Amino acid sequence: MTLWIGSLQLGLLYGIMAIGIYISFRILNIPDLTAEGSFTFGLAVSAIFTVNGHPFLGLIMAIIAGIIAGNVTAFLQTKLFIHPVLAGILTMSGLYSINLWVMGGSSNLSLIGQDTVFKYVQNLSGLDANSVKTILAIISALICVIILILFFKTQLGMCIRAVGDNEAMVSASSINVDRTKFIGFGISNALIALSGGLIAQYQGYADINSGMGILVVGLASVIIGEVFLGKRGVAVGVCSAVLGSVVYRFIIAWATRSNFFPAYMLKLISAIIVALALAIPAIKYYKEIRKIKGGDKNA
Amino acid sequence: MLKVENLKKTFAKNTPNEHLALDNLSLDVKAGEFITVLGSNGAGKSTLFNAVCGTFLPDGGKIILDGKDITFECEHKRAKSIGRVFQDPMRGTAPNMTIEENLALAYSRKYKGPLSWAIKNKDRDFFRSILSEFGMGLEDRLKTKVGLLSGGQRQVVTLTMCTMVTPKLLLLDEHTAALDPATADKVMEITNDIVKRNNLTTLMITHNMAQALTTGTRTIMLDSGQIIMDVAGAERDKMTIDDVLEMYSQKKKQSFANDRMLLN
Numbered sequence: 001m002t003l004w005i006g007s008l009q010l011g012l013l014y015g016i017m018a019i020g021i022y023i024s025f026r027i028l029n030i031p032d033l034t035a036e037g038s039f040t041f042g043l044a045v046s047a048i049f050t051v052n053g054h055p056f057l058g059l060i061m062a063i064i065a066g067i068i069a070g071n072v073t074a075f076l077q078t079k080l081f082i083h084p085v086l087a088g089i090l091t092m093s094g095l096y097s098i099n100l101w102v103m104g105g106s107s108n109l110s111l112i113g114q115d116t117v118f119k120y121v122q123n124l125s126g127l128d129a130n131s132v133k134t135i136l137a138i139i140s141a142l143i144c145v146i147i148l149i150l151f152f153k154t155q156l157g158m159c160i161r162a163v164g165d166n167e168a169m170v171s172a173s174s175i176n177v178d179r180t181k182f183i184g185f186g187i188s189n190a191l192i193a194l195s196g197g198l199i200a201q202y203q204g205y206a207d208i209n210s211g212m213g214i215l216v217v218g219l220a221s222v223i224i225g226e227v228f229l230g231k232r233g234v235a236v237g238v239c240s241a242v243l244g245s246v247v248y249r250f251i252i253a254w255a256t257r258s259n260f261f262p263a264y265m266l267k268l269i270s271a272i273i274v275a276l277a278l279a280i281p282a283i284k285y286y287k288e289i290r291k292i293k294g295g296d297k298n299a
Numbered sequence: 300m301l302k303v304e305n306l307k308k309t310f311a312k313n314t315p316n317e318h319l320a321l322d323n324l325s326l327d328v329k330a331g332e333f334i335t336v337l338g339s340n341g342a343g344k345s346t347l348f349n350a351v352c353g354t355f356l357p358d359g360g361k362i363i364l365d366g367k368d369i370t371f372e373c374e375h376k377r378a379k380s381i382g383r384v385f386q387d388p389m390r391g392t393a394p395n396m397t398i399e400e401n402l403a404l405a406y407s408r409k410y411k412g413p414l415s416w417a418i419k420n421k422d423r424d425f426f427r428s429i430l431s432e433f434g435m436g437l438e439d440r441l442k443t444k445v446g447l448l449s450g451g452q453r454q455v456v457t458l459t460m461c462t463m464v465t466p467k468l469l470l471l472d473e474h475t476a477a478l479d480p481a482t483a484d485k486v487m488e489i490t491n492d493i494v495k496r497n498n499l500t501t502l503m504i505t506h507n508m509a510q511a512l513t514t515g516t517r518t519i520m521l522d523s524g525q526i527i528m529d530v531a532g533a534e535r536d537k538m539t540i541d542d543v544l545e546m547y548s549q550k551k552k553q554s555f556a557n558d559r560m561l562l563n
């Protein structure tokens with residue numbers, strides 16, 4: 001039971017990151033590799049503030065850290081004309097050093113015994129640790145989902161969607177494409193970094209390598225979510241990213257518990273899930289061709 | 300309204316493909332004028348529109364819109380006062396967004412702050428009422444994705460987007476070229492109607508000479524980045540397609556003779 005509850009908590013917290021990935025990959029339609037760096041950036045910033053006694057401020061600073069990371073990538077892309085994928089890789093790579101610097105040069109930071117937001121709420125409410133974790137995970141995921149659903153109904157939110165849909169049209173209308181991209185990447189990476197910040201306080205430690213493969217995890221979540229809820233507008237998309245993240249954690253919990261595969265195989269399995277899901281159009285295409293060829297033979 | 304002075308643009312400068320697309324072109328468009336633009340393929344018609352819209356910066360010359368020098372203003376800023384419909388129906392709309400979202404994008408950018416609701420119910424009523432004027436049934440399909448519409452329907456949506464917030468200048472680049480004759484006529488009729496009703500200053504590129512002479516108030520012809528014909532009023536009313544062709548071949552001969560003179 002604890003395993004499933006734990007997966008739910010992780011799924012919701014990582015779900016915030018999945019929303020960020022959803023925004024860059026699905027809405028802006030640009031593969032943004034900044035995620036690996038900005039997740040750890042948020043994690044490191046949140047951890048260091050917690051160590052110094054400011055867990056809530058740590059989360060806010062994590063959000064700001066994410067916005068900065070996203071804006072650096074947007075700057076490289078829009079103002080310096082660097083290819084989007086390369087721009088993300090550059091930011092991510094540079095952030096590795098920044099993250100080590102934030103964590104005072106050590107690759108590991110323990111928050112054991114520190115007042116995290118989870119501890120703080122626990123002391124305040126008198127509930128047990130696990131319930132607090134569940135409640136806080138639900139609340140933070142819910143807040144993000146609601147804010148984003150509302151945001152994408154605003155004028156600015158719609159501009160971001162339009163930039164991802166038809167950039168030529170947007171630049172010919174009176175929308176500032178570059179500025180819209182700055183905002184879009186800022187929001188996307190803010191969510192990813194906030195997720196990292198929450199995870200640091202949830203786990204009670206920060207590790208410089210926490211962001212490794214996070215992009216694939218996020219993509220897998222988005223895709224799994226779409227299997228359940230389909231591709232139906234942004235509001236459903238935001239929800240399905242979180243749902244996908246929870247399901248992803250359940251799959252992992254089930255697999256590790258039944259000794260289906262050892263824990264170190266996780267990244268490979270995730271990569272395979274994503275590759276398969278992305279290959280669905282190709283698989284359909286080959287099937288179609290075979291059907292047409294087979295039909296000829298029978299005729 | 301629009302003043303273009305000695306506009307110059309050379310593509311692929313200093314390469315073997317160097318191409319002079321706008322050759323010291325000057326044009327003065329008065330407020331309320333509806334100019335039709337003729338010219339063979341590659342004459343520089345679209346390039347002129349691109350220059351006015353700021354898709355690229357010219358090598359020389361000036362562009363003045365409504366008394367303001369916009370030669371170096373960035374594209375999205377000018378777009379506030381310029382409405383443009385492209386030759387390609389795919390270019391003017393966002394395919395994965397619904398009709399009402401596309402319209403709202405065009406409508407609200409002038410009046411609303413970035414964090415206000417994109418579509419309110421009263422906006423929806425407004426969209427329905429303007430779309431119903433076209434009699435294409437689009438008013439009942441506000442929630443349809445634009446990508447699912449036909450080319451003609453998309454051009455009508457684009458045209459609506461460009462004109463619902465009255466622009467200072469309307470640029471139409473062969474906007475009926477991709478449509479079947481019946482739909483083209485219909486879209487043209489709608490265009491005329493919108494232009495008249497709002498007294499819009501308009502430039503329209505077309506390859507249909509009869510249409511060029513009968514629509515609007517003035518006709519110009521471009522060739523090799525220059526204006527080689529500019530007629531309006533009574534002179535234009537008298538003109539037939541044959542006159543236009545005659546004029547074109549005369550100009551061509553003339554420039555051919557000039558080339559010969561240079562070579563000799």
Ligand SMILES: Nc1ncnc2c1ncn2[C@@H]1O[C@H](COP(=O)(O)OP(=O)(O)OP(=O)(O)O)[C@@H](O)[C@H]1O
Nearest residue numbers: 310311318320338339340341342343344345346347
């Ligand atoms: N971005 C560009 N780079 C290089 N050459 C260009 C570019 N845009 C236009 N040209 C060239 O400039 C010339 C004029 O092109 P333009 O698109 O203005 O023609 P047009 O008059 O609109 O013709 P059409 O009737 O075929 O649309 C063409 O020879 C074209 O090859």
Ligand SMILES: [Mg+2]
Nearest residue numbers: 344345346386
């Ligand atoms: Mg053209």
